[in-house]
Amino acid sequence: MEDKQIVDLYWARSERAISETAHKYGRYCYSIAYNILLNAEDADESVNDTYMDAWNAMPPHRPSILSTFLGKITRQLSIDRWRTKTAEKRGGGEITLALEELEDCVASNQSVEQIIELRELTQAINRFLQTLPDTERDIFVSRYWFLASVKEIAGSFAIGESKTKTTLFRTRKKLQTYLQKEGYINE
Amino acid sequence: MNNQILLDAIGGIDDRFISSAQQKLMKYQHCEEIQKRPRRSLKRSMIVLVAAIMMLMGSFTVAMAASPEFREAVFSFFGIEQPEVVPEHETDHVLTPDDMVVDDTKTNIGGVIEGIYLHTPIASYAEAGVFLICTDEEQMKQGSHYDAYREENGELITQETHHFNKTLEVNGFTFQTDFEWTDVNGRTIITYMEPSAQYFIDDFAGSPEKTLVLFYCWTQNDEEGYRFTNYPAFLNLKTGAVTDVLAGTGAENIEGILKAATSKDQTKMLFITEEQTVYYIDLISKKLYNVTGLSGESITDCTLVNDSLVCWRNEDEASESGSFGKYRAWSIDLSTFEKKEMMIPSDRETLFLGFNTPFATGNMYAGSCFAVQVDSARNTYIVDLENGTTTEIPDFEWPGSFPYIGGVPSPDGRKLLIFGEKTGNVFDYIGVLDFDRKVCIQFSRENNNAVNEHSAYWFDNDKIVVRTDSSEISTDYYVYELLREGTRIPTTQVKLTISWCFAADSKTASEEDARYLAGIIDNGNWITEETPACDMDYKIILNGSMYMYHGDCGTFWDTENGRYLSVTEEEKENIQEILCSYFPQ
Structure with a gap:
């Protein structure tokens, strides 16, 4: 599905927006999250939170490049999660370097x-x-x-x-x- | 401010920067279903590929790949009776520099590729023809020192390193320099660079007597704040003398130079600015030309092709420098500076390899004289930008079953490394497109994933290297040399033109004559020790490679590779008969 159609689904408040996003950009978001968190479960949670944030952001947002819009959300959520983990002494990985x-x-x-x-x-x-x-x-x-x-x-x-x-x-x-x-x- | 804030701030950068990097990172190329170019099904069987096949399997175990039918066909084509066997490397301790070894096994694959295997300490690099081993305790950090080794006949030869520590004046700025270098076959390789260096020397930047250095200069103006430029200058590492290549050209005050590259003989230079304006400097006459201005339109990228520039512009936004796309191209004659449109087939996707391509290796790469085209059936063509001729690579299809990168030109721009994504730890596919021979040498591969191959890149003009981490105790390199003399060229694609020193034009040889001459040139006993001392009266271009020939003594002279070939008396007579049929004397 084209990005514009997916964004339209968000604007129409159709829950299909989430499944289409997951289908098209799930791996992409997961890769970003996993690079930061180095933990499959945590990465999954970050990706799920990404869909939620995207749902809350559209409308009013209408991103021109959906992948980077989602990627930015995933990245920040994952870094925030990593910071929490670091506070619990569970840090490490590429972000530390x-x-x-x-x-x-x-x-x-x-x-x-x-x-x-x-x-x-x-x-x-x-x-x-x-x-x-x-x-x-x-x-x-x-x-x-x-x-x-x-x-x-x-x-x-x-x-x-x-x-x-x-x-x-x-x-x-x-x-x-x-x-x-x-x-x-x-x- | 701290690094956490900086990390957060980087998170909000422009989407276009993120998208651009995303397209290069292999991991993310497969993440989306978006496909920039349509995938097409294979039209022909892989069996008939003009290919050499090499297979790496497992953690140094016997290699075999693909189907038996495929193997048999490819081996048959090249006469390869045994597939490559990557030697087993057994060690139970962390390697030190003293343990470094070139494996005894040296593989010749079908007379096309020669492979060697090196086992080195973890803290090592293989770049620009040498192996660099870190000598610092705190290893591999910026500012570490390295010993350099080159491989020669299975031996690792220690390179002598030199220390350079001088204060240099460049364009009104003062630079304190401190680095170490070594001379590898007349080429400068940096083995240590001070951490605070405000200058940069690339891997392929010239000889010790004439190394291109990019000095970081900052200028300030009221409107735009501070602007950065990479100011190019030649540095003689033996004397410390600086040659300011921009001085006197009018380019001294051009701001925002992003990248500079010279021709192989360092007599011509191209550079591009932040505004995407391309400039050309004749370093002999010290004259500066605005290539964008001469073109009268914006340029995506350009390349030096002998005495002309070939420029191109994308016809759609998706086409970027270094990627396949739709482009319009033109040439600019460097003596008259006239612009002339280039007529290349427009129904195919084209890959131009300009000096500003993202994958260029070194500063002595001023673009390639060749472009690659792929049609809707993935038939692949090589475009010779010097004369505009297009040659189809017989029995070869551009591999499309994986998200490929556009291709990495060799440092001299005469070959193209293409590779696919990794399955697990291993590159599924590596191929080298040889523009001169109009063939693609392919490495179709399988591996049991025990070895992590994490990069494949140009080691030298004729060598690629695959770096692997098989364990935490050593780093292994597979270095593959593409043999020049052993490469077999299918007779169906021999193209040969002849020029005579007393005639202005050149003639295209008949297929029969071309095959005869190609057979002598390809199979002859070329000598590199000394050069012939005779005049050359014929110029022969065989599949893009130039040879001079002296009819009286029967000698071919390969100037590019510094070697000559003496033919037999019988061959000399036959050659003379052929040549005279084109140029009666």
Whole structure:
């Protein structure tokens, strides 16, 4: 079924919207959730919560790209769930590694230069991503949005792991410099 | 701000960035039912594929794949009597650099592929023709040091590494550099890079005397805030001398350079900016040209083809650089800078391989001289962008039973690596499309999933590597070299043109003459030790590969590969008779 038709089902409050979403994007959402949570049961719960959030969001939303709309919900729900688990000392996985790597960009002992709305920071990151070559940007998004492993990225982009790590590292350094220059973090 | 906030902020990035990465990540290609291109059923049997077959099975056990009928047919085609046997590697301890070994087993698959197997410590990389072994205790972190080894006749040879630590001035900016490098057959390989480096050196970036470095420069303007550019410069690693390639061209102040690439001889450069404007620089005359401006329209991507540029533009939004789609193409002559439309069949999907393709390897890849087309029946064609000719690959269909990536060009752009998704731990399918020979060498594979193959990529211009993690104690690499001399070309697809130094035009040889000359060239005893000291009076293009020939002494000269072939007296007479029939003297 086309995305537009699925969105129409949500707007029509038809429960079939959920089954069609699950049929078309269930695996996609599950993959995102599992990458973060590394637990099948938790991932299933995140995916189910995704359908619920989508149900509550449409209407009024009418996403242009349904997959990324759902993916964003799944990702955030899974990260929130992971944080809860981490508090219970059940963390780990790619998200832990990704967070360690992102320390490169925002050293934890740095003071906040200004209070930043999350949305504003996201827009800054969007502007930064726009400055990257396609491949470099795709690798960055694969790692820090999809939380894919370095091995997985190397395999998908047909490059070695060394190059993958080098590329990620220099992108992080560029992001750090960009955020410093834009005043989001102290130099 | 902390990293958690950053992680949350990344979660809200533009959908287009997410979609773009999603299309590249193999795991997600299969998640949706959406298919960018229609899947078509196989029209012909796989049996008649122009293929070499290699099978990896299990954790280093005997390999066999597909049906017996298929195996027999493919082995018969190439005379392969024994399938590949991947050697068993038994070890009970964590490998150290001293334990590294090239397996005794060296496999020749049908005279087409030669495979070697290496067992190395976990903390290792195989890239750009060398094996890098981490020497730090805290291994594989950014800023780790590596020892480099190259494989030669089954031995691992230690590479000498050099330290580079200088302050460099580039375009008014000062850069403190600190890295280590090694020279592998005249090519620079970085073995250590300081963690805070504000510059980048790619795997295929040139020789130690002329390595392309991208320096990170930030500029500020009132309207757009800080802008970043990758400023290209050549660096002589032996002397520390910097050659500012943009200086004096007018390109010094162009902001937002995303990517730069040079021709193989480093006399031409292409770069693209954030605004998707493509520029060309003649590095000899130091002249800058705005390719987008010369084209009079936006460009999806472009490639250097000898003395011209071939540019293309997608006809629909779904067609991106590095993917099959509908494109309109044109060439720009680099002496007159005239634009000329290219006539290529429009009823097929086309894969152009430009310098800005997402899968390009290294900075010395300025695009490929070839494009690939696939028709509705998945018949596959190679388009020679130099002359616009299109050649169908006989008895081959573009594999469509899996969500394939568009293809990864070799560092020299003369081959294309294609591979499918992984089933379990193993790549189901790997193939190499050889543009010069107009063949596809296919690796049809099965495996019992004991070995995790997690990446396949170009190791060198003629080698691909499959990296595996068989255990927590070692990393194994399968390195496959595509043999040039051993490759058999079906006689049905021999295409040969002849030029004579005293005539302006070239002639296409008859099928009979082409087969005769191809037989000598393909089966001859080529010598690489020394070069012939004689004039060459004929130029012969055989399936895209150029050979010079000297009629008086009967010598072929393969300039691209630096080798020559002396023919017998009888062959010399026959060749001369053929050549004179096209160019009477």
